[in-house]
Amino acid sequence: MSLAPNQIAYALSRNLLRNRHTRIMMDYYAEKLPRLKMPASPEEWHKRTARIRRELLKKVYLTGLDPDVNDRPPDVRWKGVLKGSGYRIRKCHYEGYPGMRIPALLYEPENLRGKIPVVLNPNGHHRGGKAMDYKQARCVNLAKRGMLALNFEFIGMGELQGSLNHMHQAHVDLCGVAGVSAMYLAMKRGLDVLLAHEHADPDRVAMTGLSGGGWQTAVLTALDERIGVSVPVSGHSPIWHRATRRWQDHGDLEQTPVDLCTVADYDTLTAMFAPRPALLVHSVNDGIFRPEFMRPALYTPARRVYERLGAPDRIGFYANEDPGTHNYEKDIREQLYEFLKKSWDLDICTEDLPCDDEIRSEWELNVGLPPDNPTFLSIAAELAGRLPVKRSTTGTKQQDRRRLASVLRLPSAYAVAARSVRKARTVAGVQISHHLLEMESWNVPVTEFRPQGSNGVLLILPESGRAGAARAVERALDANKRVFVADLLAFGEQVIADGAYHYLFMECISAAGDRPLGICTAQLLALRRWIESYTGRKRLNITAQGLSTSLIAICAAALRPGGIDALSANLPDTLRRLIDWSVDYTQEPVPFCFGLLEQFDIEDLVLLSHPVDIMIEGRGPMR
Numbered sequence: 001m002s003l004a005p006n007q008i009a010y011a012l013s014r015n016l017l018r019n020r021h022t023r024i025m026m027d028y029y030a031e032k033l034p035r036l037k038m039p040a041s042p043e044e045w046h047k048r049t050a051r052i053r054r055e056l057l058k059k060v061y062l063t064g065l066d067p068d069v070n071d072r073p074p075d076v077r078w079k080g081v082l083k084g085s086g087y088r089i090r091k092c093h094y095e096g097y098p099g100m101r102i103p104a105l106l107y108e109p110e111n112l113r114g115k116i117p118v119v120l121n122p123n124g125h126h127r128g129g130k131a132m133d134y135k136q137a138r139c140v141n142l143a144k145r146g147m148l149a150l151n152f153e154f155i156g157m158g159e160l161q162g163s164l165n166h167m168h169q170a171h172v173d174l175c176g177v178a179g180v181s182a183m184y185l186a187m188k189r190g191l192d193v194l195l196a197h198e199h200a201d202p203d204r205v206a207m208t209g210l211s212g213g214g215w216q217t218a219v220l221t222a223l224d225e226r227i228g229v230s231v232p233v234s235g236h237s238p239i240w241h242r243a244t245r246r247w248q249d250h251g252d253l254e255q256t257p258v259d260l261c262t263v264a265d266y267d268t269l270t271a272m273f274a275p276r277p278a279l280l281v282h283s284v285n286d287g288i289f290r291p292e293f294m295r296p297a298l299y300t301p302a303r304r305v306y307e308r309l310g311a312p313d314r315i316g317f318y319a320n321e322d323p324g325t326h327n328y329e330k331d332i333r334e335q336l337y338e339f340l341k342k343s344w345d346l347d348i349c350t351e352d353l354p355c356d357d358e359i360r361s362e363w364e365l366n367v368g369l370p371p372d373n374p375t376f377l378s379i380a381a382e383l384a385g386r387l388p389v390k391r392s393t394t395g396t397k398q399q400d401r402r403r404l405a406s407v408l409r410l411p412s413a414y415a416v417a418a419r420s421v422r423k424a425r426t427v428a429g430v431q432i433s434h435h436l437l438e439m440e441s442w443n444v445p446v447t448e449f450r451p452q453g454s455n456g457v458l459l460i461l462p463e464s465g466r467a468g469a470a471r472a473v474e475r476a477l478d479a480n481k482r483v484f485v486a487d488l489l490a491f492g493e494q495v496i497a498d499g500a501y502h503y504l505f506m507e508c509i510s511a512a513g514d515r516p517l518g519i520c521t522a523q524l525l526a527l528r529r530w531i532e533s534y535t536g537r538k539r540l541n542i543t544a545q546g547l548s549t550s551l552i553a554i555c556a557a558a559l560r561p562g563g564i565d566a567l568s569a570n571l572p573d574t575l576r577r578l579i580d581w582s583v584d585y586t587q588e589p590v591p592f593c594f595g596l597l598e599q600f601d602i603e604d605l606v607l608l609s610h611p612v613d614i615m616i617e618g619r620g621p622m623r
Contacts, residue, residue, distance in 0.1 A: 003428045003449070008473050011432045012466040012485060016421045016445035017493040025496055025505060026244050028441050032512035033240035036267040036301045042309050049272050053223055055263045061184040061223070063259075064177030064595075069098065069185070074192040077101075079367050084358060086110055087143035091367045094193050096155075096186035100374045103159045103367035104152035104190060105130055106197075107143035115201035117344060118148040118194050120220075120227070122187055124211025124235065125252075129158020131362040134210070134328045140355045141333060145348045147340075148197055152190040154212055155182055155376075158362065159369055166252035167503075167585035168376035171578060173258055174591075175383035176598030179376060180257040184223075187216045191224060204228060204344050208336055210328040211235050214281075214289075215255055221278070222269035229343045230273050231336050233281040233328055234289045238267040241297045243508045247497070249288050250504035253585070258594045262513040271302040275311035277343040278302075281332055282317075285324035291317070380579045384597060392604035400600075400608055401559050407599050408518035408555065414439035414526040418534070421445075430477060439526050442519070445493050446486045446527070449473060454482035457537050459527070461553060463546030465492030472543055482535065486527055488520045488552065490590050506589035517552065517593040524556040532563060543568045547583075548590040550616075558600075558608035566613040573619070574601050 039045035062070060075095040082089040088108050093101040109116070119142050126132045130151045142149040156163045169179025195202055206229035207217045214235020221230035239261055242249045250256070264272075270280070280299050282291040299317040306315045316339070322331045330352045337350040374382070392400045404410075417438040424433040431450040436443055447466055458481040462469040466485045476483045487493045495502050506516045531540060542557075542564060544550040550569035557567055575597045577583070585592055606614050 003430050003474070003477060005470060005474055007427055008449075008477075009467060009470040011449070012447055012470055012473070014422065014434060014447070015493065016434050016436055016447075017443055020443060021494050022496050024441065024443060029240060029243040029508060029512070031441075032514070033238075033243060033261050033508070034265055034268075035238075035240060036265070036271055036305075038304060039308055045274075045305065045309065052264050052268065052272065056223060056260075059263055060180070060257050060260050061178060062181050064175075065098075065181055070188065074189050074196060076193050076196075082360070082364070084140065084143070087140065089365075091365075092193070093367050093369060094189055096189050097182040097374065097379065100182060100186075100379075101369050102152055102155075102186045102189065103130070103369060104150055104193065105139070105365060105367075106194075107139040107149040107151065109143050109146050109148075112199045114199065115204075116146055116148060116199050117204035117206065117340070117346070118150070118197070118200045119340075120187070120191050120194055120205070120207040121149055121151045122190070122207070122209035122213035122216035123151075123154050123157065124209065124213045124215070125154070125157065126211075127157055127161070128362055129153045129160070131158060131360070131365045133359050136359050137352070137355055138208075138328065138333050138336070140358055141337070141353050144353055145337065145346075148194060148200060150190055150194040152186065154216075155186055159366060160373075162373070162375040163377075165376075165584075166254060168380070168582070169253040170585040170589075170592035171380035172376055172383065173253075173594045174575065174578060174597045175380055175387070176595035177379075177383055178257065180254045182376065182379065183216070183254045184219070187220050188224065191220065191226060195226065202226065206231065206340060206343075209233065209235065211326060212254075215251070218266065218269055221276070222272040225276075228276055229340065230276065230278040231281065231339060232278075233332060234283055234286055234326055236266050236270070236298075237289055237294060238265045238297055239508055239511055240265055240267075241293070243505065245297075246293050247501050247504075249293075250501055250507070253507060256504070256507040256511045258510045259513055260511045267298060267301050270298050271305040273302065273315070274306045275309045275314055277314045277339070279316045279318060279335065279339045281320060281335060283320040283324050283327060286326045288326065291319040377579060377582060384576045384579055387598060387601075389601070390603050390607075391600060392607045397608060400604070403599060404555065404558060404605075404608070407595050408521055408593060409513065409515045410518045410559070411514070411522045414442070414522055416526050416530045418530060437527065437530060439523060442489060442494075442523060444486055444488065444523055444527060446484055449477060449483040451477055451480055451482065453480065455480050457482045457484070457531060457535055457540040459531060459540055459542045460485045461488065461491075461524070461542065461544045461549040463491055463549050469545065472545065484531055488523050488527075488549070490516055490520060491549065503586045503589040510594065515593045516590045517555065517596070520552045520590060521555045521559070524552055525560055528556070528560070528563060539563055539565050541566045541568070544570065546570055547572075548588055551591050554602070554605045554609060554614070557612045557614075558605045561609045561612045564609075564612045566615060567609070568615045568617070570617050571602055574603070576601070
């Protein structure tokens, strides 16, 4: 007599955490994600912000690139001119990330004389990119008010839709180069192009944009003091706020880049606008970044810094009600004109000038790009192609293990406190027990099946939750194995809100300075130690059922091969396949550990895991 499949499935489906994981994650974020610290004095603030700017470039926005890339002069190619009413549009493309051309439109007033104000205009997640009607209207209006307006393309939109999936930045991260660097260099070089204009006034420089353009405005204003006036619209919020208060405000990878919060969060970045004039704009019926949340999370703390610097009136907050949606329409444009007039003492009209008959089609505004213009995936493929095939040797195992632990940001060994969640019961000769392993900040749920006279221990790591391991448990029990099935971080019960925001929470872990792959690996190492102590068995086998759990398992085996007889995994021949197959970060966030492929590939991990018998489904011998 043996356990029926439905009995196995029932045991595996029991909820052991009782939804406590959400609270656990909120506590983790509360501890790991920093808040703005008020300066003791203006002098202390200036020193702190100078350090933050240096560290953000080095540790976040330009990681893995040549240090001098930020200081290179812009490489611009002018491509044609369109005549407007009182202005002209000059087409160009310039180099952002090395080799990547960024298309842009420079709106110039006619009859230029002397130095005039300039406005950098990024945009966000609108497929029309630089041709969006609301953005054209803004740039036309600025030019008619005697300003230079550069309208550049957001990577993934308009002519740059080859990089439509912003999550492909993770593939660049995997190779040890910051994927967000492409975003940063596109906007920074845009500012360089604008200020290289002979009529650009370096003392009157503004930046403004909606959504992703608001995010770009916030980031570049914080990092680049050449921007004198900043008007970000509905584009950013503190990561601590998104992670713990307002999950709907989570964004793509560029908004939550790796290690950002080891340096500063967006409340600090917003305060770094000070003492320059800034207007934060949010809309009352927006689905994201609503004013009732952003006023206390962004504006109020930033204003306190402005007050400390003696400039409380230089920062403003505007809640748009008409139309009140995610927009940069007439009402917000008029707020921009009014704010520029006030900031620069301009003699300009602040009413939005009608220009419907001057809005052009995407095709009219296309600049034209080289057919081989890089995308996130092609950048990742090119970086991966430069890497050596194998980086580990039998003579360097200890150094390699230390290097692997560093790449994983492996936490110190977790102490384990185990407790039974439900009373053990015996069904058809198999004792079924449920355990909750408290590993400092984390709780790992485990279900155990112990047949009488078992002849070995098997640990199963499912990806779809413990209930997804029923068939594997059935086969193991038929072989009279003692079986443990566990949900590691990011799987099964260790997923927040039924997975609705799962990959976004994984982004936040990396932004906090940890790595989901590293935390999972540390949990697995602690789980192995507990199983050894609990069972008295010195050896066990591991079955990992999916790509992510397989990578976790082989990392754990590479770090601590002792005690594992065999590992059955589901892995590709190389981590380069994550790029070749365009594996989606939103579905598999854990493997995208910053710099992992730069330092190790599957073959290296297999070598380090010796003498563990590695079996990869559908593959030949591993050694």
